[in-house]
Amino acid sequence: MSELISWLRNYANENINSRLIDERRCIPPHIVLDFGNQGLLGMQVPLEYGGLGLNNGETMNVMEQLGAIDTTLSLFVGLNNVLGIRPLLNFGSPSLREELLPRLATGRELAAFALTEPSAGSNPQAIASSAIPQSPEQWIINGTKIWSGSAAWAGIINVFVQEKDSQGNFQGISGFTVKRGTPGLKQGPEALTMGMRGMVQNTVYFNDVAVDASQKLGNTGEGMKVAQYAMMYGRLTIAAASVGGMKRCAQLWHRYSSRRQISTGRLLENPLVLARLNGLTAAITTIETLVTSITTWLDQGQEVPVEAYAVCKMAAPEFYWEAADNLVQFLGGRGYIESNMAPQILRDARILRIFEGPTETLTAFLGSRVIYQPESFKTFLCDTLSMPEIYERFEQTVQQIQDYRQSPFTEETKTKNWTAILCGEVAMWGVLLAVLEAKAMSSTSESLNRAIAWTKEHFQQKITQVFAQTPDELVISSANKTTELISDYENAIGNLEQTLAGEDREVDEFLRLGDWETGRLGDWETGRLGDWETRRNIENWLMNWLGEKLNLSPQNIDPKQAFADYGIDSVMAVELAQDLQEWLGYTQQLEASLAWNFPTIKSLAQYLSTIESEDEIVEEKFAVNDSKIALNGQSQGTSSTENPEIISDISNYSEDEIQTAINQEMAELESLLKRGYPS
Ligand SMILES: Cc1cc2nc3c(=O)[nH]c(=O)nc-3n(C[C@H](O)[C@H](O)[C@H](O)COP(=O)(O)OP(=O)(O)OC[C@H]3O[C@@H](n4cnc5c(N)ncnc54)[C@H](O)[C@@H]3O)c2cc1C
The missing domain is CATH 1.10.1200.10 (ACP-like)
Known part of the structure; x- marks a missing residue:
């Protein structure tokens, strides 16, 4: 295992130029091939299929290393392993696994995941793509998916659709693996993303795409279970990659501030820098402990509750984003110069707060879970982590929020949503603190104690904050009133829209093959x-x-x-x-x-x-x-x-x-x- 990590470090030093990847908007072929040859694209695929057969702890170590090297590369590798291969490995038919795993594990083909649609993003239940049976063993898929990572390069795409019966009645959301070259599968335009620019994210069209029973992932109606199974693990992977990214931010920030003189002397001696930089080290220890705890439970065969995965995805990307923003800020003008790495890190880190469940969506999800289905959260804190005191403190807070806290909204649904957000925020800090305290019961260190002090303070501050009216709450108005207020800005700044044409990227009509769109x-x-x-x-x-x-x-x-x-x-x-x-x-x-x-x-x-x-x-x-x-x-x-x-x-x-x-x-x-x- 340490061989793979040291291979990666040497390889990064000799063969990777992240700025070039970013500028050219493409991961060069040698990296994909070399990663494939090293087994990085099929880390958990069993040895008999040509994978590395790594356990969870080992996989997350690689993800952390990749996150430090280049966040885009960590996401490329993570996508293939987690959203691409994992559904197939655990829910694919034996024939599909036999056929595809050897190719995917060695990177001879890539895998993609297509859940999001124009009208279904943070709420995937709204997907409209459909699979309609043609015979008991065959379905026809129609629909459009957007922003599917690696899709245009992929040999297979896991797609999630509404399955209907022959009368058109909804049977549930189901997953299918669609192979490249299947008639009707068409790759659409690539999105020009802010970060992650080396990877392709594109629209995918499914026009009467035929699939059979061997391509089904799980049973009818189990699509969301399959997708969630992969995405939960994806949230852990994102947290591990964020740890690597944050450590890299800390290194660069420290390197600059230890060399740079400002009006108060060496930048590193400045109290503000020391406070912020040490806050980052505490955040790193906190997420590292969370990731290690989860992988240990998984490797011991213990079940990990959804709340723990949600906290991974809520906390790690927010901390990484803050680290990247501080890096740009404390590098001063150099932080804004493309060749100094910080801008690319900032752009790459930004997506983590949005995809695989935006922070706000997961905060509301976690809040709803702890209010309406508290058993799993309680078992996690009280039994798995043996932290009943933290659970009791949290339980009291939730009760008080519901009993005494004045809602800024009159409508019941809005009050419920708002309460869920508040409880979700407190729950996140509660879980982080409980994980650290649980770790301290078996081993302790200075960095762990500092992380506990840092997290405890955040937990307490969050509780105090939810009982005080926030400045934003004081000025909340209805959606209509908000629209009115913002419409007035038109008087001050107009309603701008630049219409000057950009580059013409179309092939001249005289040179085109024909009108393929109409087929006429x-x-x-x-x-x-x-x-x-x-x-x-x-x-x-x-x-x-x-x-x-x-x-x-x-x-x-x-x-x-x-x-x-x-x-x-x-x-x-x-x-x-x-x-x-x-x-x-x-x-x-x-x-x-x-x-x-x-x-x-x-x-x-x-x-x-x-x-x-x-x-x-x-x-x-x-x-x-x-x-x-x-x-x-x-x-x-x-x-x-x-x-x-x-x-x-x-x-x-x-x-x-x-x-x-x-x-x-x-x-x-x-x-x-x-x-x-x-x-
Ligand atoms: C670069 C990139 C790569 C991607 N890769 C893939 C991929 O490989 N496969 C795939 O299927 N999808 C992919 N996606 C899609 C991604 O998962 C979605 O963008 C994400 O789920 C959010 O959906 P949305 O963009 O439609 O946001 P919307 O659903 O429009 O939500 C907008 C915002 O509303 C807020 N919000 C949402 N819910 C709540 C709530 N309950 N309470 C309060 N606020 C809330 C959040 O701030 C959210 O960001 C990718 C997207 C990008 C940009």
């Missing part, structure tokens, strides 16, 4: 490219229309983004067809399904610009639909316009029947719009 290559083959000016006009009209509906500036509308991604529902699709018809001056009614058949502004404008006469559009619009709903609700291969009998039959139907038919058609359109399309 015929237009290009016959030379009917459409009038470019007409197309631009239509595009502009559509961008203005959408901008107006969504209260967005048209410049912010991406003509290659799917209408569905902008939240266009069936009602808006009908409106769009009507307004477009009016603007184009057509007498024939345009179908609302245009927004489905041509899912982006670009593809719709391209289509309309090639239409030479209104008659053509009427002929074509039915050619692209494969079914129509007639008034009796049955699918029918013809349309009411083509079949005048249906129109004349309207009088034979009651208002309710007509309404039911409209509702069914709307529902069908809605479900079509919700299917993901590549932008």
Whole structure:
């Protein structure tokens, strides 16, 4: 094990240039290959699959070392091991494990994790991607995932979707492993992130992607269990990497302040520096003790409660962020210069407070757990850590918060959420203190005693603070009042939005293969490219229309983004067809399904610009639909316009029947719009 750590240190000194990785926004291939050859990409994969078979303590030692070398690299390695391989290792079918683990463990392929969607981030329960059965053993996945780390480079992606039965009834969230090259799996654009720039984070489209039972992670409805299982461990990994990152901050901060003279003398002798730097060393010991305690329990086969993982993720990234910010600050102007490492550390550390559960989400989660399901927290503090006094102090505080504390809100839900946040903050410090005190029962050291004193003071201060009204509470107003206040700023500073175009990154239209978005290559083959000016006009009209509906500036509308991604529902699709018809001056009614058949502004404008006469559009619009709903609700291969009998039959139907038919058609359109399309 120490060999691997010393290999990493030598390798970092000789072969890694973090600034280059950051500037080029790419981890160079030699690092991925060398890490793969060393087994770093499959640390806990059993030896028989080609992994290193490391235990939890050993794995976290590597993560700490990587965090000190380069936070981006630690996240790259952590993602592959934890969110990529772990679900497969523990919930994958035997055939999937046999097939994939040897390749993943040695880094011949990378693994990614796709949970987040445009409408589901801190609340993953809101995911809308779906898997619908085609047969008892096969599902079709549709949906869009965003910011999936390593996805564009990955051989497999663990994706989490709503599983439905053949009638479309929700069965629960399920996980599947999708392999690269599967038809319908399309990598979308890369997000230009603030930090972690060496890694790719991109959108992933699932358009009718077929998966079978061997690719399922766990059983139907166990997707969140699988995802949480991986993410809980990810929170521990992030804490270990943060320890490495904080130690590196302390080293650089100390190096500068021990050499630098300021007005009071050597910077390191300044009381403020000594107080802050020693606060950092106490924070490091605290998180280190938490991580070591958890890995020891895990390696002894003990269960670790979710509260402990939540505290890892709440505390470590906040402490690391403070360390990185102090590093920039106490390096003075040098802290702001890119070549001095601190800016990159700051950027990289920032994401840790957001992903895998933002601090605030986890604070509210922890607070709710300790208020409404206190048994697990109580067992953890009283039995696992043998710290009943800390639990009692905490229990009293929670009771007092609920009994006496004045809520700044009148609505009950807001009061509950606010109380959960307050209790979550106190609980975090309570856990940290209990872990340190428990450690001190078996061994003690000066740094441990200092960490205990530091944490105890924070715990007490937090309790005092929750009973005093905070300055923010004094000025809280309702959401409407807040909106009013902020709207007034427009008078002072205007409503700015820069619209000057940036670089043109598009390949010239003459050099492109064809219009892959619509698949209507015929237009290009016959030379009917459409009038470019007409197309631009239509595009502009559509961008203005959408901008107006969504209260967005048209410049912010991406003509290659799917209408569905902008939240266009069936009602808006009908409106769009009507307004477009009016603007184009057509007498024939345009179908609302245009927004489905041509899912982006670009593809719709391209289509309309090639239409030479209104008659053509009427002929074509039915050619692209494969079914129509007639008034009796049955699918029918013809349309009411083509079949005048249906129109004349309207009088034979009651208002309710007509309404039911409209509702069914709307529902069908809605479900079509919700299917993901590549932008
Ligand atoms: C660089 C990067 C890499 C990522 N990698 C992946 C990946 O590999 N796979 C993947 O699936 N996802 C990934 N994500 C997504 C990430 O996990 C989400 O961004 C994160 O879960 C937050 O979701 P959101 O951005 O939608 O924030 P929102 O849900 O919009 O929340 C916004 C903010 O609201 C606050 N908030 C939320 N809940 C509460 C609450 N209960 N009480 C008070 N305040 C609250 C928090 O401050 C939160 O940050 C990545 C994101 C980034 C930026």
